[in-house]
Amino acid sequence: MVADPRLAGTDQDKRRRHADVTPIRDGDVGRTGDMDAPRKLYVKSFGCQMNVYDSHRMADMLAKEGYVETSEAADADLVILNTCHIREKAAEKVYSELGRLRKSQQETGQKTVVAVAGCVAQAEGGEIMKRAPVVDLVVGPQSYHRLPELLAKVRGGERAIDTEFPLEDKFDHLPAPSLAATRKRGPAAFLTVQEGCDKFCTFCVVPYTRGAEVSRPVARILDEARRLADQGVRELTLIGQNVNAFHGAAPDGRTWSLPDLLYGLAEISGIGRLRYTTSHPRDMDDALIAAHRDLPQLMPYLHLPVQSGSDRVLHAMNRKHGRDLFFDIVDRMRAARPDMALSSDFIVGFPGETEAEFEETMDLIVRTGFASAFSFKYSPRPGTPAADHAAQVPESVKTERLHRLQAALEASKRAFDLSCVGRTFEVLLEKPGRQDGQLIGRSPYLQSVVVNDPPAGIGEFLTVTITAAGPNSLAGEPVSPRPKASARPLAALEA
Ligand code: SF4
DSSP, rough: OOOOOOGGGOOOOOOOOOEEEEEETTTTTTGOOTTSOOEEEEEEOOOHHHHHHHHHHHEEEEEHHHHHOOOGGOOOOOOEEEOOOOOOHHHHHHHHHHHHHHHHHHOOOOEEEEEEEEHHHHHHHHHHHHHHHTTEEOOTTTTTHHHHHHHHHHHHHHEEEEOOSSSOGGGOOOOOOOOOHHHHSSSSEEEEEEEOOSSOOOTTOOHHTTOOOOOOOOHHHHHHHHHHHHHTTTTEEEEEETTOOOOOEEEEESEEEHHHHHHHHHTTEEEEEEEEEEGGGGGOOOOHHHHHHHHOOOOEEEEEEOOSOOOOHHHHTTSOHHHHHHHHHHHHHHHHOTTOEEEEEEEOOOTTOOHHHHHHHHHHHHHHHOOOOEEOOOOOOOSSSSGGSSOOOOOOHHHHHHHHHHHHHHHHHHHHHHTTOEEEEEEEEEESSSSEEEEEEEEEOOOOEEEEEEOOTOOOOOHHHHHHHHSOOOOEEEEEEETTOOOOOOGGSSO
């Protein structure tokens, strides 16, 4: 853990260690009181890939408790909202969802246990309980391995909160997914290798909700990857809030960096593709760039958030990098791997951002060229330094800048998609398409590629030539199936 004085006394004080339990209303436990009845679980993920991964792990753990997943909240005995706090809108969505759940419970008279997990849970634990009486349980991202015991408390008639940063490693307490669960999730999987952040960008809640940077031990990651490969996973995306700051203790006694880990994972039979996200420009070192040159499994695609093209704004954001470092990384990446494409994150209307500074961001977009990007209006998050900044940019200005920025990013994406027409590359077939005989694959650049009558199945690689680029997907013509003796197709595996 880092000691950061900015945390003291805030509502989001991540070092609060409370697992306080308050009484629930009489009769509220409903169907969950019957331990013998089949129990259904509905998990809804908001926000980033880390939440998707966490949601899967919660479902894996609750499967051991007898819960089966359902895709309908109305059908569930337990609803978990795995929340995101990165933007105000994301947090408000959770309260809207809770309002809907409450209304539905009032209409049907059916009590479902409602749990709020993730970063909103961590930041606003007690507040959620006050604001949303429908909630029975609040659990932070570092404590969700304790869900079974928290649910037992709910069944005993209590409302439970656990937003601790426990000393034990939650990953030690989480069961591996079943083969059936992995098959359902498809041949591309996320694997958390690192959590938390020590960077303290002035707009961001992550260091408060997810805690300090912690890397998982290398042996555990390799074990998890081998298991997933055995279950038919062909593409792994290593995830972490600061994934390229990874520094995991390895069985050889050394501390492995992210490139070391990528080389280790590339040796696992069946794993044909590797990706990682999200990276910080400060942690893009020579070894990682060289791995993109030397490791064929490592996809030529990098998500590298830059947030702004203005040095003054980047400094005010405490990003610890300027625009020149970003350009330098992009140049070195493209020198190492000429087919490298980039995606990024942008924030417009950071406090004090002038029109000229915004134009520097527009210039960075044009100069770099992005295959895709995420962009947002700055939204003040309580407890972060930028939220208290006097020079907040008016909403109308933020909206107008966001429209211009998104138009530039859309043009950049479209240009990239069109540049793919005529190119030949591999896709990993992931799911059926809308029409008979169609499968949807994923390109090295994460584009959806629609293939008609492919001579390969879900979970297999197929070389295609791109014949057209639509607004949301590419069309691919099969060239030849990839011979992969070690990679059994997902459909061929027995449950
Ligand atoms: S590096 Fe990323 S996760 Fe860390 S504080 Fe900055 S924006 Fe948040």
